[in-house]
Amino acid sequence: MSKVVKIGKLNIGGGNKIAIQSMSTLKTADTVGAIEQCQKLERAGCDIFRFSVTDEKDAKAFSELKKHVSMPLVADIHFDYKLAIAAIDGGADKIRINPGNIGSEERVKAVADALKTNGVPVRVGSNTGSIEKEFLKKYGKNEISLGESALKNVAILEKYGVDNIVISVKASDVPLAVKAYEYIAKKTDYPLHLGVTEAGTEYNGVIKNSIGIGSLLLNGIGDTLRVSLSADPEREVVAARAILSAVNKLDDMVKIIACPTCGRCEWDCMGFAKKVEDYVKDVRKPLKIAVMGCAVNGPGEAADADVGIAGSKDCVVIFEKGKIVQKVTGEDVEKEFFRRIDECIR
Ligand code: SF4
Incomplete structure (x- = not known):
């Protein structure tokens, strides 16, 4: 059984309901549009919604979004540790960042301190485009390098006392994604965020996600998921609900x-x-x-x-x-x- 991680008011892991996630297609700083999209997604059954944070304006927008949206919101940051801290200060319920990309130890520590002080969890992970060079060289592009890359990022955060972590190991290739999640599920008890990345347009993307995410869920792996589609986020939520219902993991549908x-x-x-x-x-x-x-x-x-x-x-x-x-x-x-x-x- 995975650990429980609290994201805003929502608990994931530890046998809690599998949370449905999606990601906004809008600029976070476009708060009017973002709030409207959040409310639409919430009605469709979305549990957690993610926004990309590309600058200070995006990071600060969380405080406005939080006034109007009740579902937990995640800030997605690529490299900039200052944006991560600003998003946490702004009220983001969770952040998505890889500490391996942040830079110096001081910067990682600053983000770790902000996470701990505010009780904010973090998702770390890998995908086939972000495998750490050392593992790519050692294992090639496979489930081991994907898993070990994610675990390396976990270890960096643990070093600074962060243990409120969710992990993803995504691939676009369905068998590889499944193997990577099976690999990491044996190595950790942090909750797992499932996904088949760059799955494609709606029809093919839903098939790929259904097979990948569905087979993992049937084997008891996974605590939260995003069905990535080149489509409106609402369609991701509709597909996620259908997948969960098909494997009997959703009883309100x-x-x-x-x-x-x-x-x-x-x-x-x-x-x-x-x-x-x-x-x-x-x-x-x-x-x-x-x-x-x-x-x-x-x-x-x-x-x-x-x-x-x-x-x-x-x-x-x-x-x-x-x-x-x-x-x-x-x-x-x-x-x-x-x-x-x-x-x-x-
Ligand atoms: S319910 Fe009737 S119409 Fe439908 S597949 Fe069965 S036999 Fe055919």
Whole structure:
């Protein structure tokens, strides 16, 4: 079991709920847009949101963002230790920085002191583009060099008394990312931030993330995750929720079962499934809904659904736990089915 790390009001690790993260596409100093994006992301189910800090203005913006946003905010800093300290002072709940990139021991110590004084955790890590030269030379580009690079950064912080750490070891290559997380999970009990980096555009990116993150979660590895996509951050959160739900790690999401349809399908099952998906997208309840192509096999195939619908010759049937409870035709279909869903949600 991993250690618990507190990020603002949220605990991750130690068997806590797996936190969903995403990252802003906006300039942090654009506080009006940033606040709007945070609120949208929070509604979509995001637990932790990260902003890049490229200058003093970005670092200072955290104090304004924190007035309007309740989810924990992370400051992402590349090299500048002063920006790291300014972001912590500004109220960032966590920072993302590699101490190996900060420079002198004094600078690392200054950041470590700011982290400890403010009780702010830090994520350190590696990706295939940032493997430490010594490990690259010794092991080549593999899970060992990725893991050891991350652990080296952990050791630098531990030297200065920081133990509030989250680790990532990201790769774009899915098998390598999985091996790297498996490697580091054996070496540390700090919480792990899962991700397949530079995964690509939405369709392919979701597939890569689902396989990588999904297989790790099924093996009990991972405490928080980001589904990196070349898409709007909201889509990352939607995908993260779907991945967590698919591996039964999310119990406040509606699961929709829909059949692939076949020659027995007697209505617009696919179109209706999309409507249902849209109708329940903001519902945070453990509910199973089935949308099936035919009344002959549908109710039986989806017998564990709380409520379901299936096509019949001249009508559709609504069923609950496999038993048909209502027959509906025409315009009433949508209204009646959504009414049944509402009853289940209540
Ligand atoms: S529920 Fe009916 S339409 Fe859907 S796949 Fe099964 S048999 Fe085909």
